[in-house]
Amino acid sequence: MSLKGYKEIPDAGLILNAPTSIQNKTGSWRxxxxxxxxxNCINCLFCWWYCPDSAIIIxxxxxxxxxxxxxxxxxxxxxxxxxxxxxxxxxxxxxKE
Ligand code: SF4
Ligand code: SF4
Incomplete structure (x- = not known):
């Protein structure tokens, strides 16, 4: 595989093929x-607010x-x-439980 030089690659910071985060099932790391x-739930939704992975189902x-x-x-x-x-x-x- 040949690597591109910095003048040949797209502008940095652009996600060209969204939504890649949906395809990457990060739960397998757990x-x-x-x-x-x-x-015991009072539906305060604190869990939804704080979850960094948007994994709470509402x-x-x-x-x-x-x-x-x-x-x-x-x-x-x-x-x-x-x-x-x-x-x-x-x-x-x-x-495992
Ligand atoms: S934080 Fe989430 S699970 Fe806990 S009481 Fe609030 S809504 Fe229910
Ligand atoms: S905050 Fe989100 S990612 Fe973290 S344990 Fe709770 S549901 Fe899972």
Whole structure:
């Protein structure tokens, strides 16, 4: 494969073939995963606001689950979830469970 010089490549910073992020299922990197306990959810949507991978599924303004194709298991949603009366609606467990 021959590499192009800097005068031959397109302007830097341009994404020429969007949406590549949808094709890249980053959930395969995960070693931990969040589990949703709906009975403790107050639908505050903090998890949706904080998830860096847009992996929280919302339907009709309510939290409905996690898109494991893209969730990387960072645990931010679990950390931010207030839950109901101190009982979190999200729990981080090892991927194999
Ligand atoms: S673990 Fe991280 S990537 Fe997965 S849903 Fe929670 S915040 Fe998003
Ligand atoms: S942060 Fe917790 S309580 Fe709030 S919507 Fe998400 S799962 Fe439900």
């Amino acid at each position: 070693s931990m995963k969040p589990i949703f306990h709906e009975e 339907e009709d303004g309510k939290m409905k689950g996690i898109n494991y194709d893209y969730c990387k298991g960072c645990g931010i949603c679990v950390h931010e979830c207030p839950g109901k009366k101190g009982n979190k609606a999200l729990e981080l467990v090892p991927e």
